[in-house]
Amino acid sequence: MTVLVIAEQVDGVFRKVTFEALTAARTLGSEVHALVLGSGIEAAAAELGAYGAAKILVADDDALADYTVDAYTNVAADIIGQVNPAAVIIGATTQGKEFSARLSARLDAPMASDCIAVKLEGDQVVASRSMYGGKIIADVVLTGTPAVVSLRPNTFTAEQAPSDGAVEKVAAKIGDARTRVKGKQLESGKIDLTEAEIVVSGGRGMGGEDFSSIEALADALGAAVGASRSAVDEGWRPASDQVGQTGKTVSPNLYIACGISGAIQHLAGMSSSKVIVAINKDPEAPIFSKADYGIVGDLFEVVPAVTEEIKKNL
Amino acid sequence: MEILVLLKQVPATESMIAIAGDGVSIKTDGLKYVINPYDEIAVEEALKIREDQGGAVTVVTVGPAKATEAMRTAMAMGADKGILIDPGDTVCDGLSVAKILAAAVKEMPCDLIVAGHRAVDDDNFQVGPAVAELLGLPNISMVVKEEISDGKISWTCTVEGGTTEVEAPLPALISTQRGLNEPRYASLPGIMKAKKKPLETKSLADIGLDADSVAAKVVVKGLRVPAERQGGRLIEGDSVQTKVAELVKLLKEEAKVI
Ligand SMILES: Cc1cc2nc3c(=O)[nH]c(=O)nc-3n(C[C@H](O)[C@H](O)[C@H](O)COP(=O)(O)OP(=O)(O)OC[C@H]3O[C@@H](n4cnc5c(N)ncnc54)[C@H](O)[C@@H]3O)c2cc1C
Ligand SMILES: Nc1ncnc2c1ncn2[C@@H]1O[C@H](COP(=O)(O)O)[C@@H](O)[C@H]1O
Numbered sequence: 001m002t003v004l005v006i007a008e009q010v011d012g013v014f015r016k017v018t019f020e021a022l023t024a025a026r027t028l029g030s031e032v033h034a035l036v037l038g039s040g041i042e043a044a045a046a047e048l049g050a051y052g053a054a055k056i057l058v059a060d061d062d063a064l065a066d067y068t069v070d071a072y073t074n075v076a077a078d079i080i081g082q083v084n085p086a087a088v089i090i091g092a093t094t095q096g097k098e099f100s101a102r103l104s105a106r107l108d109a110p111m112a113s114d115c116i117a118v119k120l121e122g123d124q125v126v127a128s129r130s131m132y133g134g135k136i137i138a139d140v141v142l143t144g145t146p147a148v149v150s151l152r153p154n155t156f157t158a159e160q161a162p163s164d165g166a167v168e169k170v171a172a173k174i175g176d177a178r179t180r181v182k183g184k185q186l187e188s189g190k191i192d193l194t195e196a197e198i199v200v201s202g203g204r205g206m207g208g209e210d211f212s213s214i215e216a217l218a219d220a221l222g223a224a225v226g227a228s229r230s231a232v233d234e235g236w237r238p239a240s241d242q243v244g245q246t247g248k249t250v251s252p253n254l255y256i257a258c259g260i261s262g263a264i265q266h267l268a269g270m271s272s273s274k275v276i277v278a279i280n281k282d283p284e285a286p287i288f289s290k291a292d293y294g295i296v297g298d299l300f301e302v303v304p305a306v307t308e309e310i311k312k313n314l
Numbered sequence: 315m316e317i318l319v320l321l322k323q324v325p326a327t328e329s330m331i332a333i334a335g336d337g338v339s340i341k342t343d344g345l346k347y348v349i350n351p352y353d354e355i356a357v358e359e360a361l362k363i364r365e366d367q368g369g370a371v372t373v374v375t376v377g378p379a380k381a382t383e384a385m386r387t388a389m390a391m392g393a394d395k396g397i398l399i400d401p402g403d404t405v406c407d408g409l410s411v412a413k414i415l416a417a418a419v420k421e422m423p424c425d426l427i428v429a430g431h432r433a434v435d436d437d438n439f440q441v442g443p444a445v446a447e448l449l450g451l452p453n454i455s456m457v458v459k460e461e462i463s464d465g466k467i468s469w470t471c472t473v474e475g476g477t478t479e480v481e482a483p484l485p486a487l488i489s490t491q492r493g494l495n496e497p498r499y500a501s502l503p504g505i506m507k508a509k510k511k512p513l514e515t516k517s518l519a520d521i522g523l524d525a526d527s528v529a530a531k532v533v534v535k536g537l538r539v540p541a542e543r544q545g546g547r548l549i550e551g552d553s554v555q556t557k558v559a560e561l562v563k564l565l566k567e568e569a570k571v572i
Contacts, residue, residue, distance in 0.1 A: 010475075015474075066478070068480070069443065069452075069453060069454070069455075070452055070453075073447070092439075093474055094455065094456055094472065094473050094474055095473060095474075097439040097455075098439070098443050098453075098454075098455040098456075098489075101408075101438075101439060101440040101441075101442070101443035101444050101447075102443040102444065102446065102447045102453070104409060104440070104444065105409060105412060105443070105444035105445075105447035105448055106447055108409075109531070110407070110409070110531035110532045111408065111409065111440060111532065112532060113437075113438055113439045113440060114437065114439065126535065129437070130437065130540070131435065131436055131437050131537075132325070132329075132331045132340070132434070132435055132437075133327060133434060133437070134540065135330075135331040135539070135540075136331055136333065136340065136537050136538070136539065136540075137537070137538050137539070137540050138534055138536075138537050139534070139535045139536050139537075139538070140532050140533065140534050140535060141532070141533045141535050142531065142532055143531050143532070143533060144531045178452040178482050178483055178486075179452045179453075179454060179480050179481070179482040180480065180481050180482070181478055181479070181480055182468065182479040182480065182481050183478065183479040184476065184477070184478045184479070185476045185477050185478075186473075186475045186476035187475055187476050190475050190476075192474040192475050194474065195474070198571070198572070221572060232492070232493075238493070239458065239472070239491065239492045239493030240472045240477075240493070242492060245327050245434055246327070246351050246352070246434065246492055247492065253571045254565065254569070254571040254572065264327070264328055265327050265328070268327070271540075271543060272540075274569075274571065275565070275569045275571050276543070276545065277561065277565070283548070288545060288546060288548065289545050289546050290543045290545040291545045291546070291547075292543075292545060292547060292569065293547055293549055293561055293564055293565070293569075294545070294546070294547065294548045294549065295548070295549050295557050295558070295561060296548060297554055297557065301554050302554055302557070302558060305554050305555060305558040306558050306561065306562065308558075309558050309559055309561075309562045310562055310572065313562055313566065
């Protein structure tokens, strides 16, 4: 069976989750195809062969330079109609979640978003996904084709499996597309929260908008900076930094919570992290019961000391 | 400006969620229900647009009769009227709900639809874009700022690593994100007034659908509770220095994450 992975790239650089999705797709299908949409991306697309894409379909068009959900849905739906895959896999980024939702409605196909596991049972795709802010995991069967599945970043391991990966240009039927991107403000070089291997977060314990100690630690580790809702509500950090049930869900290898008490809504966004470290001055703080390692102490002393120690050890 | 808000009633985020005897649903007794937090932001944004541009705000919900509590709360905040579509025993997935909502609003006057970007119970991230697709409307998600003029809407939305500004002609659908606004509280006079506002309940048949036409394609096989994290290891030491040195050593040698 054929599985189609829809790649996500920014300026010809693929998101890590695209490689993770290609790896997961290999466990489902005998034939993995990749689809890349964008403008001037043909050369970059060849890279996907390293992760086992037997065919790399490239829809290259000026009108696809920026992602807009209507143009991308039109083009992808047309190509899916031709490839006729049993499953379509997308990275569950902000863009990927929206894209897969619109695509599944277009195709009248079953969809499961932000999945943490996916497998084949007979000829049906079975996916596992968290619900109720991670309090429940649901195993769901997607009946009908193609099964549209988005995968949570940082959850599947990307493994190379070189294949010929022939790049094939396909027609981009843009059709009726009414949304237009007027501008973008992207911080280049900034590590995205949901894809970061390490996240350092600050909460109300930071006491103000000066997050420099957290940023220094994040710099030393090559980590992204997150925040609790309290820190966002205080106006210390932008809403896009918020981790939790009404913010982002992150599953890094290492999550360091500084001055965060560990409310259930915060845990909802980070409890699938592989290792959790808590730094808090209150030994009774609930975060310690979830943390693999905890240090009781004043974060203004502990965090800079950790930064120094890490610099020494690199 | 005719504004529709897609509103879902969900268990409060602090709820303890337990799996019911059938293994595929949750125990609902004793749960406290609220408006989905993002839909509360949607109601607030709709009210702001109405205050600015005139018109009416209608909340549309797919759910059981109990969901009217959430709709009344939205009306107490200021929404003008509500329509509940009660699918009865029909088991719905995200796409089923989108089909029901699309059929219900298709005949209604509408310049703008406001939804949340996800419901915090099923976490599907699906219904908003799916409704827009079924109605043939442009949509955009994770909106943190919007501006309407000359029959066009401009949005700023958050994406990985920053924000983008997008524009589309009305009618359109937007999905809210935190940061768009701070929802107002329902006032006491608001609560009194809400009781008298029109709230209509419809069945699937009333909107020209039947159970087959919206049958769920995603079937829950089973629910489980994730393994509890075994935390609680505090690092001891005489000084901050020794504790920190021990932590970094453990992260390197035991956890192997740095
Ligand atoms: C509908 C709803 C949705 C929500 N969604 C989210 C969400 O998505 N994300 C989220 O995070 N929250 C969310 N919340 C809020 C959540 O309930 C908590 O209020 C919030 O997480 C608390 O943030 P905090 O831990 O930073 O602050 P607090 O609970 O105030 O904790 C601050 C901690 O800092 C410690 N501290 C203080 N000073 C120092 C110091 N000098 N050194 C070390 N430690 C120190 C204190 O001991 C304390 O434990 C939501 C709530 C609701 C009702
Ligand atoms: N049953 C429902 N009734 C009305 N609106 C809904 C319903 N389910 C979802 N929505 C809307 O769609 C958004 C996304 O929900 P979901 O796709 O379920 O995560 C919600 O924030 C609501 O605005």
